[in-house]
Amino acid sequence: MATYCLLQIGLVLLSTTKISTLDCNILPSLHNKMIQRNLHLLNKMGQHFPQQCQSEKMYYKFPEQFLKSRQKEEVKVEIQEILQHIFYIFTKNLTLAVWDGRSLERFLNGLYQQIEHLETCMREKMEMKKPYSRTRLKLKKYFQKIDNFLKEKQYSFCSWEIIRLEVRRCLQFIDKVIRRLKN
Template sequence: MNAFGLIQIGIILLCTSTTSCPQCNHLPLQQRKVVKNSMQLLDKMGEKFPRQCLREKMFFRFPKQVLKPRQKETVKVAIEEIFQHIFYIFSKNLTLAAWDKTALGQFQNGLYQQIEQLEACVIKKQTRYFWSKEANRLKLKKYFKEIDCFLKDKQYSLCSWEISRAEMRRCLQLVDKVVRKLNN
C-alpha cells in the first residue's frame, strides 16, 4: 500500500473515531462540487437525447421524501446510498451505450470517491441516525430497482441507457438542491 492509501485510511479512522472531522465538516461543499461535476460528466458522456428514444420515454418516480429528513446525518446517509445505487447502475453492461469512455470513467471514479468519503463521515453516527424511517430506504431501493429492471427489460439498449442517463441527471439535480440547503 502506498503512502496516499495509508493517509486515507488514517483519515477514515480519525473521522470514524471522533465526532469532529475536518474532511467531514466540508463535506456538503465537496458534495456540491461532486454533484455538479457528475452532472457535467453525464452531459459530456453522450450527445443530446436521441430523437428515436422519445417514444420509449419512461417516467421513474424518485422518492423525494428520502431527502427531507430532519437531521443532516440522515441526509448524508441517504445521499451515500443514492451514490452507491448510481455507481452500481453505471458499472454494468454498458456495451450498447455509445458514450465517451473517458467521461464515463471520470463519472464512475468521482462517485466512488464520494461514496468512500461519505462512508467515512457517517459510519460512527450511522448507528444513531440510521435512516429514521426504514420505509424511506426501501422506497429508494425500489426506485433504483425499477431503473435496473427497465435496463434489463430493454436488454441494455442504447435508448434504455439514454433514458437512464437522463433520469440520473434529474436525480443528481435533486441531490444538489438538498446539498445547497445543507450549506446554509
C-alpha cells in the same frame, strides 16, 4: 469495454490519496462541487438526448421525500445510498451505450470518491445503523425499477440514454439537498 473501464477505474482509485483525510465538516461544499462535476461529466458522456429514443419512456418517479428530511445524518445516509445505486447501475452491461469512455471513467471515479468520503465521515454512525426508513426503502425500490427497466430493454442504447437522463435528475435532487444543508 465495461470490464476494461472498470479495471482503469480501480487503478485510478488505488493511486488516489485516501479520502478519509478530508475534513468531514466541509461535507456540503465538497459534495456540492463533486455533484456539479458529476453532472458535467454525465452530460459530456453522451450527446443530446437522441430523437429515436423519444418514444421510449420510463415512468418511475424519483422519491423526493428525502428532500424534506430535517436530520443531516439521515440525509447523508440517503445521499450515500443514492450514489451507491447509481454507481452499481453504471457498472452494469454498458456494451450498447455509446458514450465517451474517459468521461464515464471520470464519472464513476467521482461517484466512488463521494461514496467513500461519506462512508468515512459516517463510519461511527454506520456502526449503529438504523433499520431502513420508509424513504430509504422507496429509494431502493426506485433503483430496482431502474435496474429492471434496463434488463427489460436488454440494455439497449435508448434505455441507457433514458437512465442517463434519470440519473441527471437524481443528481440535481441531491444538489438541491446539499444546498439546503449548506444554509
